[in-house]
Amino acid sequence: MLKAVIFDLNGTILDDEDNYTDAFRYVLHLLGVETGNDFTHTRGVGVKENWIDFKLRYNIKTKKSLDELVSLTQKAYLKEFDKVKLRKGFLKFVKNLKLLGIKTAIATSNDYSMVEKFFDKFGLEEYFDVVTSAEEVSLNKPSPQIFLLTAEKLGLEPYECLVFEDSEAGVEAAHLAGMAVVGIAKDGKSDFKKAQKVIHNFKDFKLLPQERVIN
Known part of the structure; x- marks a missing residue:
């Protein structure tokens, strides 16, 4: 699950x-x-x-x-x-995850200072249980290190986690970590061969609450 x-x-x-x-x-x-x-x-x-x-x-x-x-x-x-905006549909999606009791995390190749800028601008810190940034790992994506560390911080096994990524390196990293991954494609186009699903924005994605599986 x-x-x-x-x-x-x-x-x-x-x-x-x-x-x-x-x-x-x-x-x-x-x-x-x-x-x-x-x-x-x-x-x-x-x-x-x-x-x-x-x-x-x-x-x-x-x-x-x-x-x-x-x-x-x-x-x-x-x-x-x-001028930077949230990807379309993200806010509603992350709020729904919390209502379903699903944990959430950020795993970024950027520095934590940039995560703080994100939190300061959008006020969404309360919606994330864990943050893992570039300073905490020795290898960047496509190494699975950042996702494995994030799962460890969440107290979960990799197979219990679903990843959203917009890059080939990120999709590969999630795949190597043993996690299901949804690719977010620029203009709806991508060659994310190792992603279970490819979307353009979060409005394109539905998580069935009963089974909590990708639809």
Whole structure:
């Protein structure tokens, strides 16, 4: 029986991946790198990991450390944070989970400081039993480490948890952890082959209260 739902934060609870794309573009521009319309960043792996990729992809030469590049990106993101919204249907969905007595958690590749920003803006801290952030694990997604730790903190087995993720790395991590996973696809399109179900937003998902299974 399903006993807990674990959510990724950015791109899953928050409809904000385009905001992070803009933040990365801004910092790349400061470094003299101009990006085209096809520019993308890798979802789900963390800001620092993206900068490791960008430095190789664009052959960036800079005296700025990875931590400084991460800080610049987070500052650029937070400048537009007032425009960030919850993914459609999330608030009603998480409230229903609590009414059903299902535990909830956040497992994010972002720092806990960003989780605090989320709580401050939307006032939803009371709806989550557990939060696991990047500082608590040694390996980011697609390693299953963050989901296994979250299940441990919830006092549950992995098979008792359902994960919502918007990235290939996150879906893979949940799968490797032995958890069922629902993929949230940008514009309703995705190749989440290891997800049990793929949705566009939380209005597309129903949890049957009697069996508590994916429908």
